[in-house]
Amino acid sequence: xxxxxxxxxxLSIQEGENATMNCSYKTSIxxxxxxxxxxxxxxxxxxxxxxxxxxxxxxxxxxTLDTSKKSSSLLITASRAADTASYFCATGSDRGSTLGxxxxxxxxxxxxxx
Amino acid sequence: DGGITQSPKYLFRKEGQxxxxxxxxxxNHDAMYWYRQDPGQGLRLIxxxxxxxxxxxxxxxxxxxxxxxxxESFPLTVTSAxxxxxxxxxxxxxxxxxxxxEQFFGPGTRLTVL
Numbered sequence: 001x002x003x004x005x006x007x008x009x010x011l012s013i014q015e016g017e018n019a020t021m022n023c024s025y026k027t028s029i030x031x032x033x034x035x036x037x038x039x040x041x042x043x044x045x046x047x048x049x050x051x052x053x054x055x056x057x058x059x060x061x062x063x064t065l066d067t068s069k070k071s072s073s074l075l076i077t078a079s080r081a082a083d084t085a086s087y088f089c090a091t092g093s094d095r096g097s098t099l100g101x102x103x104x105x106x107x108x109x110x111x112x113x114x
Numbered sequence: 115d116g117g118i119t120q121s122p123k124y125l126f127r128k129e130g131q132x133x134x135x136x137x138x139x140x141x142n143h144d145a146m147y148w149y150r151q152d153p154g155q156g157l158r159l160i161x162x163x164x165x166x167x168x169x170x171x172x173x174x175x176x177x178x179x180x181x182x183x184x185x186e187s188f189p190l191t192v193t194s195a196x197x198x199x200x201x202x203x204x205x206x207x208x209x210x211x212x213x214x215x216e217q218f219f220g221p222g223t224r225l226t227v228l
Contacts, residue, residue: 030213042204048214
């Protein structure tokens with residue numbers, strides 16, 4: 001399956017702490033993206049990292065990608081209650097029939113307590 | 115105000131009825147996608163369209179149908195052949211049908227079969 005798998009399924013932390021979520025996948029990819037979903041809403045794109053990149057930053061977000069281990073991590077620093085949401089990784093490869101498709105994992109539910 | 119809209123937000127259907135979920139975008143995007151999300155699950159692709167007048171089956175197309183007669187519109191019909199249609203349905207679009215593009219999501223339609 002090309003679907004990514006996030007770990008842990010649920011994460012509960014206090015405000016100010018860092019939150020780390022991991023994503024593993026099984027096939028070769030050309031990019032990996034992270035999305036956020038607030039309860040009952042659509043997904044919002046956070047960050048994209050290409051297969052030739054190892055690390056990327058955006059504000060309080062830091063994403064790493066290790067293609068040899070087929071894994072990625074999303075770090076949210078100094079978390080806030082407003083960061084409470086589900087976070088999904090999505091992989092793309094654009095090979096043949098997968099052109100334009102993203103494969104989403106099941107997500108990590110992050111709860112940040114005030 | 116550019117974006118992607120879905121209607122209705124909530125939809126109730128009796129068993130044996132077909133229902134159509136609306137998805138409209140004014141972002142001038144070529145590619146559009148329909149996903150299904152079940153509780154605690156990731157997103158599963160139902161159908162996608164890389165360009166107007168063209169669409170392909172995703173991983174769970176059985177019991178669903180789509181059309182793409184206009185660039186800005188990609189309606190999804192849930193037919194009576196879909197055995198377990200109760201779910202949260204998300205529509206997305208991207209500028210072109212390559213996975214490097216982020217996908218922009220609508221707010222979703224929650225379908226409940228009574």
